[in-house]
Amino acid sequence: MQLIGFIINPLSGDGRGANIWKEIETHLQMNQIPYVSKITQKAGEAKELAISIIQEHSVKKLILIGGDGTIHEAASGLAHLQKEGIHCSLAVIPAGTGNDFAKAYSIPKQPLQALNTAIAEKKKVQIDLLRGLNELIAVNSIGAGFDGMVAKLTNESSYKKYLNRLGLGKLSYFLTILRVFATYQPCTVWLEVDGTVHELPHTWLAAVANIPFYGGAIQICPSASPHDGMADIVIIQSRGRFRLLPVLFTVYQGKHTNHPAVSFYKGTSISLRTQKPLLIQADGEYAGATPLQITLEPASITVIC
Incomplete structure (x- = not known):
């Protein structure tokens, strides 16, 4: 199995992100699934973490544990790399307040189910982006x-x-x-x-x-x-x-x-x-x-x- 990248926002959902990551990391280790992870320390950081984890480890699949704000930031990083010809698929384990993105793509609410969906990779879709000024995505x-x-x-x-x-x-x-x-x-x-x-x-x-x-x-x-x-x-x-x-x-x-x-x-x-x-x-x-x-x-x- 290829190395999987994870970005975790531990503060999403008022701490739900941290709790979900504990459950997910235990599952990864028990099943010997290779992964590399980075945890956000401040708002706005997920974009740079997405870029660095993909460039440093050549991951082809990035799983986010967080809410719509985390997805917003990381997607900006993926879009930046896409323009440079570096491709990586995005998956989500929802841990936020609204979780609009997860709802739109029928991503399971239950963390292990969402993880299995990401690993199985049975369905992949190309999605449009909205781009504003000053690198707004x-x-x-x-x-x-x-x-x-x-x-x-x-x-x-x-x-x-x-x-x-x-x-x-x-x-x-x-x-x-x-x-x-x-x-x-x-x-x-x-x-x-x-x-x-x-x-x-x-x-x-x-x-x-x-x-x-x-x-x-x-x-x-x-x-x-x-x-x-x-x-x-x-x-x-x-x-x-x-x-x-x-x-x-x-x-x-x-x-x-x-x-x-x-x-x-x-x-x-x-x-x-x-x-x-x-x-x-x-x-x-x-x-x-x-x-x-x-x-x-x-x-x-x-x-x-």
Whole structure:
């Protein structure tokens, strides 16, 4: 068996990553499965660890133990190496709060089952990436406005850690949504998709999606596919907040799509200018403020699922 690379975020899921790694490492040793591992020590480190573990050990399979933030970082490293002609498949053992990536690819929640899926390698898919400016990469979504603020406040909140300990981490996003919903002020944005500009007043949210899910269970773009060579864009507009209450409670099932406040676009080159700077999230991680420029890169990395 070829050497397998592991990157572990021990703090993901408020310590769940560390517990899962103990279980996985015991299994690897008992079954004499060759591996090399690196453990993240700080935020943003998984990209460099992915690059170093692949370059130093020539691994062809990299398994991540962490959440969407860890995947976000490591995928950036894989995309960087891909451009240099160095290929490595990505697999995931979910250990985060939302685990949107794992849900999109039907990766088992149970750690040993996810490990066996990665080792068996029965299914491999080429997935698209969303590339922004300043080496920004996303595998799930990039959003500006309401969701950018929700992502930032959720990650900074004390209740996220507490709810993770109770196994209710996804509830933290919903609590922040209610907080932000009460005070958020929409603005005009100018969305350009493949050369066509749309002026969109009273915009609450502009999200570019590669998969249907974000925020743990929200089906923001139910038709989004990471294999179709197109990015899906969702815009939510409303002059008043109470008009959006039906959206707030149907988006989890993906049943918001016919609401008059919601519109969708598809394209490969997307830019967003805004009346005022809006917070940006990339795969649930704070990623600065608008303006925003995104290019879809088709079939960029290989995922084992």
